[in-house]
Amino acid sequence: MSQAAIIGVGLHPFGRFPGVSAMDMGAHAVRLALADAGLSWSQIQGGYVGSLEVANPDAIVGRLGLTGVPLWGVFNGCATAGTALAKAARDIETGALDIAIAIGMDKHPRGAFAADPSVAGIPSWYGRTGMFLTTHFFGMKINRYMHDHGISERSLARVAAKNFRNASVNPNAWRRTPLTEEEILTSPVLNYPLRQYMYCGPDEGAAAVVLCRADRARQFTSTPVRILAGELRSRRLGAFEVNTPALPLLDGGTASPTVDASRAAYEKAGLGPEDVDIAQLQDTDAGSEIIHLAENGLCKDGEQEGLLAEGATELGGRLPVNTDGGLLGNGEPIGASGLRQIHELVLQLRATAGTRQVPGTPRVAYAHLYGAPGVSSVTILST
Amino acid sequence: MTETTVVAEGLFTWPAEEPRLIGSECSACGLLAFPAAVQCLRCFATHMQERLLSPRGTLWTFTTQGFRPPSPPYDGNDAADFRPYALGYVLLPEGILVEGRLTEADPANLRIGQPMRLVVIPYTHGGEGSSILTFAFAPDTGEQR
Numbered sequence: 233m234s235q236a237a238i239i240g241v242g243l244h245p246f247g248r249f250p251g252v253s254a255m256d257m258g259a260h261a262v263r264l265a266l267a268d269a270g271l272s273w274s275q276i277q278g279g280y281v282g283s284l285e286v287a288n289p290d291a292i293v294g295r296l297g298l299t300g301v302p303l304w305g306v307f308n309g310c311a312t313a314g315t316a317l318a319k320a321a322r323d324i325e326t327g328a329l330d331i332a333i334a335i336g337m338d339k340h341p342r343g344a345f346a347a348d349p350s351v352a353g354i355p356s357w358y359g360r361t362g363m364f365l366t367t368h369f370f371g372m373k374i375n376r377y378m379h380d381h382g383i384s385e386r387s388l389a390r391v392a393a394k395n396f397r398n399a400s401v402n403p404n405a406w407r408r409t410p411l412t413e414e415e416i417l418t419s420p421v422l423n424y425p426l427r428q429y430m431y432c433g434p435d436e437g438a439a440a441v442v443l444c445r446a447d448r449a450r451q452f453t454s455t456p457v458r459i460l461a462g463e464l465r466s467r468r469l470g471a472f473e474v475n476t477p478a479l480p481l482l483d484g485g486t487a488s489p490t491v492d493a494s495r496a497a498y499e500k501a502g503l504g505p506e507d508v509d510i511a512q513l514q515d516t517d518a519g520s521e522i523i524h525l526a527e528n529g530l531c532k533d534g535e536q537e538g539l540l541a542e543g544a545t546e547l548g549g550r551l552p553v554n555t556d557g558g559l560l561g562n563g564e565p566i567g568a569s570g571l572r573q574i575h576e577l578v579l580q581l582r583a584t585a586g587t588r589q590v591p592g593t594p595r596v597a598y599a600h601l602y603g604a605p606g607v608s609s610v611t612i613l614s615t
Numbered sequence: 616m617t618e619t620t621v622v623a624e625g626l627f628t629w630p631a632e633e634p635r636l637i638g639s640e641c642s643a644c645g646l647l648a649f650p651a652a653v654q655c656l657r658c659f660a661t662h663m664q665e666r667l668l669s670p671r672g673t674l675w676t677f678t679t680q681g682f683r684p685p686s687p688p689y690d691g692n693d694a695a696d697f698r699p700y701a702l703g704y705v706l707l708p709e710g711i712l713v714e715g716r717l718t719e720a721d722p723a724n725l726r727i728g729q730p731m732r733l734v735v736i737p738y739t740h741g742g743e744g745s746s747i748l749t750f751a752f753a754p755d756t757g758e759q760r
Binding site for chain 2: 349
């Protein structure tokens, strides 16, 4: 088995771009990633492309060159980009491809995601009565978590303030105006205890990652980033999840696809949470980042309160989290969001992240995605 | 008297003095499901029998819905005068968590662990002023309804 290494990353800024299609953003990101790797489109042997809004994402070849390349469309909700990257890496590991690409792009309308419940296998009454929404799930999960583990509203505000602060020094981010904890704590409650400035919003953007066999990576770059693991898990019985009218309460409701994907990824990578130097965690809302710190093994339940107070997850802390602003600062174009995480981690591992570069020499980086109706992906990278 | 319809058949017993949610129980392993399922998610058996769920439980978690949900699929007739409502999961004695709207909208009046009971409420209007009913959970004061 070969190992896969990232040799090029590209990103179209996240935000609102009237008149620019998702596919044009995707093609822009691909060109940047190819230029970063020093490759041309004709050298890409295959890959995976993900999008919610673009019905035929493989049609992006019409922007890049009609080489006949096998470009597979993938979708796993908010974990889509994790799938695209993991499958591309897998094709290199098995020897099916020597050079591959993962692409994500999206362009969402404003406001909370709206869809017919049937797209998620949910009965129509659930949507008619006002329950088919992802946002209220996050309010309910963090409300219970705060009750069980002594997490304060102040900690929610600390997470949001940190991510907006990080976004303010990221020229590719969407929400670049820093907000004080007081401004966050006085914004309107959307889903108790979560407030307006504790949520990310759907937006637009694209990202692409070029991979090759690790043993050939130095032909293309002096700073390859190896993919140690890319795992995805769906929910098990008892997981407390988005869009679930009812579930059995097992083990206190602690089952989680994030825990499962995380453990599998650590095992595949042959390392543990103590080895992680920098992380990107799905922060659909401030509460999610807090919960995901523990679900990914990066702290114990309840320790977040102290970690956030001491600034452990800040740019200069011992475990920087969401250094580019995360979803809160960048918004969430679903197909692209996870490749934005990888783009940031690769810059940080190369020590080219500019004013938001974390100190020291980060060697192991961790990326986590979580989406409805209960699917998580985890990617572990290393120099 | 206002005409009423239920949001979906087979969801709860109605009309009833004390409505109950209509779930299912796996004939092989006993796992409960709501709404009623055709296959067990634990043992994969496909023989399920109807099981009415307990009408009382405790509040496991809750939140508020502070903005009007995207419509469709939401069909509340409150586009002009939306008022936030609360939602929660109620833990029934059988060990199943059921999600539902709550009749109490103010989070200051809700606490995790408090007793709740099932009620049926109108949540929107159909044509000709008729009400459409769904199930919800109300704080259970232990008093007569």
